[in-house]
Amino acid sequence: ILNVEQSPQSLHVQEGDSTNFTCSFPSSNFYALHWYRWETAKSPEALFVMTLNGDEKKKGRISATLNTKEGYSYLYIKGSQPEDSATYLCALDTGRRALTFGSGTRLQVQP
Amino acid sequence: DGGITQSPKYLFRKEGQNVTLSCEQNLNHDAMYWYRQDPGQGLRLIYYSQIVNDFQKGDIAEGYSVSREKKESFPLTVTSAQKNPTAFYLCASSSSGQVEDTQYFGPGTRLTVL
Numbered sequence: 275i276l277n278v279e280q281s282p283q284s285l286h287v288q289e290g291d292s293t294n295f296t297c298s299f300p301s302s303n304f305y306a307l308h309w310y311r312w313e314t315a316k317s318p319e320a321l322f323v324m325t326l327n328g329d330e331k332k333k334g335r336i337s338a339t340l341n342t343k344e345g346y347s348y349l350y351i352k353g354s355q356p357e358d359s360a361t362y363l364c365a366l367d368t369g370r371r372a373l374t375f376g377s378g379t380r381l382q383v384q385p
Numbered sequence: 386d387g388g389i390t391q392s393p394k395y396l397f398r399k400e401g402q403n404v405t406l407s408c409e410q411n412l413n414h415d416a417m418y419w420y421r422q423d424p425g426q427g428l429r430l431i432y433y434s435q436i437v438n439d440f441q442k443g444d445i446a447e448g449y450s451v452s453r454e455k456k457e458s459f460p461l462t463v464t465s466a467q468k469n470p471t472a473f474y475l476c477a478s479s480s481s482g483q484v485e486d487t488q489y490f491g492p493g494t495r496l497t498v499l
Contacts, residue, residue, distance in 0.1 A: 278427070280427075299414065305484040306458050308486040308487070308488070310458075314392075316492075317389075317475075317489075317490040317491060317492055317493070318428075318490045319490070320473070320487040320488065323485050325484065325485055362425060363428070365428075365431060367484040369484065370439075370441075371416070371433075371435060371482045371484055372418060372430055372433045372443060373418075373428075373430065373488065374430065374444070375420075375427035375428040375429070376427050377425065377426055377427040378427055
C-alpha cells in the first residue's frame with residue numbers, strides 16, 4: 275500500500291501566525307495530488323488539485339506547491355485565523371483514479 | 386440542493402450482524418467512493434466505482450461488499466467477516482473519476498458494533 279506521509283501531526287499557532295505543512299509521497303507513478311480541509315462536524319472539502327511538477331495554487335491566504343521529482347508538497351497559510359482551524363489532508367492518485375490519503379495535519383489557531 | 390447524503394448518522398449493530406450503509410448523490414457524478422476513518426489515521430479506501438454496474442476493491446476491501454446498480458447510489462455492506470467494523474465511514478463522489486477531479490464528501494456514518 276502506498277505511503278503518504280504528512281507532518282507535523284498537529285500544530286498550535288496564534289492568530290496572525292503564518293504556518294506550513296508537508297505532504298511526502300513516493301515520486302514514482304505520480305498522477306495528481308489533492309489537498310482537502312476537514313473542519314470538525316463537517317465534510318472534507320477540496321482545496322487544491324495539482325498535477326504538474328512545480329505547480330503552485332492559491333486560494334485566498336492558502337497556497338500550495340508541488341515537487342513531484344522529490345515527492346513532496348507544501349501547504350502554506352498566511353496570517354492564520356481561528357476559522358482556519360481544521361485537519362488538512364493530502365491525497366495522492368497514482369493513476370488508479372482513486373485517492374490514498376495521508377493521516378492529516380491538525381491545525382489549531384488560538385485567537 | 387445538490388449533494389451527497391449518508392444515512393443514518395449513527396448506527397449501532399450487534400456483533401455478527403451484517404449492516405448496510407446508504408450513500409446517495411444527486412450531483413450526476415459517475416464515480417463514487419467509500420472510505421473508512423479510524424482514530425489517528427487518515428481516510429482509507431474501501432471500494433470505488435467509476436461507472437454503474439462496475440466497482441473495484443480499494444486498499445481495505447476485506448469484510449465489505451458494495452453494489453452500483455444506479456448512478457446515484459452506492460451502498461456499502463459491512464459483513465460479519467469484517468474484524469473491526471467500528472469506525473467512521475465516509476462516502477464521496479466525483480464527476481468522472483479522472484485523476485484531477487475533486488471528490489465531494491458526504492457527512493459520514495459512525496458505525497458502532499457492540
